[in-house]
Amino acid sequence: MRPLKNMCQIAVIGGGLAGLAAARHAARLGRLVSLFEGSAMYGGLVATVGEVEGLTVPGKFSGQDLAMHLLEDARKTGVQMLDSAVASLDLGARITLTDEQGRTHHPEAVIVASGGALRKLGVPGEQEFVGRGVSHCATCDGGFFRGMDAVVVGGGDGAVQEALVLARTSRRVIMVCRSPLKAKREYVDKVAARENLSFIWDSEISAILGDQQGVTGVRVRHVKDGSVTEVPCAGVFPFIGAAPSTGFLPVFLLSASGHIHTDAGLASADPRVFAAGGVRAGYGGSLVQAMAEGLGAAESAARLTAH
Numbered sequence: 378m379r380p381l382k383n384m385c386q387i388a389v390i391g392g393g394l395a396g397l398a399a400a401r402h403a404a405r406l407g408r409l410v411s412l413f414e415g416s417a418m419y420g421g422l423v424a425t426v427g428e429v430e431g432l433t434v435p436g437k438f439s440g441q442d443l444a445m446h447l448l449e450d451a452r453k454t455g456v457q458m459l460d461s462a463v464a465s466l467d468l469g470a471r472i473t474l475t476d477e478q479g480r481t482h483h484p485e486a487v488i489v490a491s492g493g494a495l496r497k498l499g500v501p502g503e504q505e506f507v508g509r510g511v512s513h514c515a516t517c518d519g520g521f522f523r524g525m526d527a528v529v530v531g532g533g534d535g536a537v538q539e540a541l542v543l544a545r546t547s548r549r550v551i552m553v554c555r556s557p558l559k560a561k562r563e564y565v566d567k568v569a570a571r572e573n574l575s576f577i578w579d580s581e582i583s584a585i586l587g588d589q590q591g592v593t594g595v596r597v598r599h600v601k602d603g604s605v606t607e608v609p610c611a612g613v614f615p616f617i618g619a620a621p622s623t624g625f626l627p628v629f630l631l632s633a634s635g636h637i638h639t640d641a642g643l644a645s646a647d648p649r650v651f652a653a654g655g656v657r658a659g660y661g662g663s664l665v666q667a668m669a670e671g672l673g674a675a676e677s678a679a680r681l682t683a684h
């Protein structure tokens with residue numbers, strides 16, 4: 378396909394909070410910036426979170442509030458928003474970025490902020506019952522389980538946060554955890570204060586059960602003694618972490634876990650490619666850090682590209 382006229386000096390891949398912050402900042406530094414977002418929604422993993430935690434400013438904000446604010450500001454600053462996933466990145470003498478429509482672009486620098494996708498449980502019933510009891514968004518779907526029982530799988534910040542949302546309306550929320558909670562102290566305290574939230578420890582889901590109407594329960598396997606029980610429930614919310622979205626990148630940029638290795642200036646093994654947020658090896662996990670890394674990557678990429 379014919380290459381498009383080079384409209385961008387810096388390409389930002391991913392419209393989560395790291396990518397939006399990076400694109401906006403690079404444009405403010407006077408660079409021509411294009412941002413590629415592959416899903417229908419900006420904001421990444423927090424796009425559907427009703428109230429995000431850990432911001433350093435007072436007030437309550439949803440993930441959408443933050444994303445929309447950054448998106449509007451990025452647009453005003455002149456960032457070109459391209460609603461398209463990046464399919465491949467070729468790092469020859471000239472960078473060639475190909476999007477999912479087969480269009481090619483030749484930026485001088487690239488900021489990869491493609492974050493991660495929630496890991497699947499990989500058990501029978503998971504795929505079959507998506508939208509009929511299996512969900513990844515308590516804020517969006519919690520209302521369907523009002524007065525019913527729901528199971529949350531996982532013990533990190535995201536899992537606990539979603540369990541707390543469900544506990545407001547569900548009759549009972551049961552968290553199935555393979556190991557002790559890894560969530561922040563403040564979350565653990567909030568969980569302890571909810572009488573309708575309980576735990577099944579040292580256990581994992583081995584199947585999601587259901588019928589024509591939807592989910593009816595889960596099969597739970599104790600990881601130490603192998604015993605299996607069935608727990609009735611109407612909803613299942615898996616939050617067992619995120620796998621990096623890096624399948625479109627050359628492997629020499631990646632660590633064994635699939636994340637991007639960077640130096641102190643957020644440059645990868647190719648000095649024209651930078652990484653920020655959840656996609657980066659060593660990322661701490663909070664969205665404040667994701668946005669700060671977006672700014673840092675923008676500074677580094679701007680230094681590389683002329684006005």
Ligand SMILES: Cc1cc2nc3c(=O)[nH]c(=O)nc-3n(C[C@H](O)[C@H](O)[C@H](O)COP(=O)(O)OP(=O)(O)OC[C@H]3O[C@@H](n4cnc5c(N)ncnc54)[C@H](O)[C@@H]3O)c2cc1C
Pocket residue numbers: 390391392393394395396413414415416418419420421422423426428429430431461462463464490491492493494534535536538539616622625653654655656662663664665667
């Ligand atoms: C349920 C849940 C709740 C959370 N709540 C909080 C919280 O309250 N506070 C907090 O600090 N942290 C929270 N986190 C962690 C937070 O979500 C992450 O730290 C943050 O989202 C990382 O941002 P990011 O921009 O790096 O990546 P992501 O949010 O993963 O965004 C990446 C974006 O890149 C896009 N993308 C991927 N591949 C491509 C491609 N090939 N081409 C184009 N676009 C692509 C994706 O569609 C996505 O929009 C939560 C996480 C979860 C799962």
